[in-house]
Amino acid sequence: METPESRTDEDFEAIRVLMIGAMVLCTVGTLGAVAKAAAPANIAGRAPGFADVFRINPGVVSVAAAVVVAIVTIAGVAALWWSVRRTWPWLLIAGVVLVLIGESAASPVPVTSTTPGGPSWLAQGTATAGAHLVLLGTLGAALMFVGIKAAGAGAVLIGAGLGAQVFGAATDVLMAEALPLEPGGYGYDYAPVAKSLLHIGLLLGAVGAMVLVGTLHLRYGGRPELEGPSDAEPAVDRLMALAGAAGALLFVPAAVIGDGEFGVAASGLLLVAGLVFAVLAGPRAVAGLVLATAVVAGVSGPAGALIQAGSVPAVSMWFWTASGVVVGAAVAFPVWRALSAAVGCGLCGVLLLVLVAVRPDGVPLVMLALLAAAATAAVASVGVWLARDGSLPVVLGPLAFATITGACGLLAHWQGSGRRAPGEELFREPGHLWLYAALLLAAAAAFAFRVRGRSLVR
Numbered sequence: 327m328e329t330p331e332s333r334t335d336e337d338f339e340a341i342r343v344l345m346i347g348a349m350v351l352c353t354v355g356t357l358g359a360v361a362k363a364a365a366p367a368n369i370a371g372r373a374p375g376f377a378d379v380f381r382i383n384p385g386v387v388s389v390a391a392a393v394v395v396a397i398v399t400i401a402g403v404a405a406l407w408w409s410v411r412r413t414w415p416w417l418l419i420a421g422v423v424l425v426l427i428g429e430s431a432a433s434p435v436p437v438t439s440t441t442p443g444g445p446s447w448l449a450q451g452t453a454t455a456g457a458h459l460v461l462l463g464t465l466g467a468a469l470m471f472v473g474i475k476a477a478g479a480g481a482v483l484i485g486a487g488l489g490a491q492v493f494g495a496a497t498d499v500l501m502a503e504a505l506p507l508e509p510g511g512y513g514y515d516y517a518p519v520a521k522s523l524l525h526i527g528l529l530l531g532a533v534g535a536m537v538l539v540g541t542l543h544l545r546y547g548g549r550p551e552l553e554g555p556s557d558a559e560p561a562v563d564r565l566m567a568l569a570g571a572a573g574a575l576l577f578v579p580a581a582v583i584g585d586g587e588f589g590v591a592a593s594g595l596l597l598v599a600g601l602v603f604a605v606l607a608g609p610r611a612v613a614g615l616v617l618a619t620a621v622v623a624g625v626s627g628p629a630g631a632l633i634q635a636g637s638v639p640a641v642s643m644w645f646w647t648a649s650g651v652v653v654g655a656a657v658a659f660p661v662w663r664a665l666s667a668a669v670g671c672g673l674c675g676v677l678l679l680v681l682v683a684v685r686p687d688g689v690p691l692v693m694l695a696l697l698a699a700a701a702t703a704a705v706a707s708v709g710v711w712l713a714r715d716g717s718l719p720v721v722l723g724p725l726a727f728a729t730i731t732g733a734c735g736l737l738a739h740w741q742g743s744g745r746r747a748p749g750e751e752l753f754r755e756p757g758h759l760w761l762y763a764a765l766l767l768a769a770a771a772a773f774a775f776r777v778r779g780r781s782l783v784r
Contacts (some may be wrong), residue, residue, distance in 0.1 A: 402462040538677045566607040572603040593735030625700065
């Protein structure tokens with residue numbers, strides 16, 4: 327009988343690769359399925375989701391749905407505080423199960439829905455809360471990998487966590503904007519079938535990945551990944567857990583203040599309170615949160631405009647978004663990920679300034695790939711740095727969710743777009759692009775300073 331001691335290093339490395347692939351598929355599948363065009367803006371009941379800052383139509387957030395998401399997220403943070411090594415696989419599994427329950431509970435005319443035919447707040451809250459647990463489990467696994475000196479694997483998981491948000495928003499638009507297919511002159515509309523197949527495919531991918539994670543988890547046996555946490559290993563301490571719980575709760579008063587729309591007052595509350603609560607997690611958490619918020623907010627405007635552009639073919643947009651996420655995760659794997667982040671953010675910032683000066687008639691979709699790659703690599707680099715003291719799951723989880731949503735909401739109000747991300751008009755009248763460029767250039771300078779500081783230490 328094979329024992330943990332008899333397994334070869336090659337066998338262990340193969341299992342590790344499969345585990346990473348399964349977790350990435352689980353993250354992309356669940357978040358991509360949840361961030362779908364299922365809740366128009368006139369339907370109350372939408373739960374606040376991670377991909378909302380890029381969504382074509384985030385919908386109205388109900389207080390009840392926000393409460394469901396907050397309770398489940400706090401439970402996930404508490405589980406990580408208890409033991410990262412023991413709970414991260416179960417957070418992934420529980421998240422997928424909740425997504426399936428929420429999806430199956432969304433009947434055509436839900437009993438608890440405030441609008442006939444709309445999704446119920448309970449179903450929406452449950453499905454979105456499941457996606458939050460999947461992200462927390464992914465970040466917990468990344469924390470574990472950094473703790474065992476496998477920072478590259480951790481960076482890929484962190485990048486996948488952010489990349490899945492952009493991918494989910496692109497999938498949302500793809501499903502919302504899919505044109506009717508009429509092959510051979512027949513008038514049958516295949517678009518609903520294509521949307522359903524895409525949605526079901528994402529869910530099946532998440533379920534398959536969940537089973538694979540659970541199966542591979544059993545094969546780790548006595549390996550260090552599953553040993554009980556010790557004081558010498560990165561762990562989520564009590565103050566960090568409290569900061570994460572407070573960040574998750576912020577969306578309840580924000581939904582009350584903004585009547586589900588997240589206006590100036592609600593967005594300001596999310597941004598300021600999120601930064602204040604980060605103080606509980608320590609100075610590293612505050613610095614990492616500011617940098618991550620600047621990167622995602624800087625990308626959100628131009629990326630959201632390209633994702634929502636009606637003149638852009640939906641399939642091409644989806645392909646370039648996915649390509650950018652893959653490239654960003656790939657360049658985050660090597661040890662020079664901070665340099666990759668600096669180059670990516672700096673290049674995007676310079677290109678946006680060029681667009682302000684030139685004012686072209688159209689923007690090539692390769693810009694969307696560059697933005698997605700830069701954001702993925704940058705957040706992955708920040709996440710590895712945050713993993714050094716264990717603050718990674720709470721900072722890039724509930725706290726970043728609050729500050730990024732708040733920052734993007736304030737930017738949208740400043741531009742008068744009336745949405746959480748601007749539309750195609752951002753490039754037709756690029757007068758506001760300079761702010762997004764400034765955020766990305768400031769982030770590039772921060773990453774470059776970090777690379778320079780590291781070289782001086784050496």
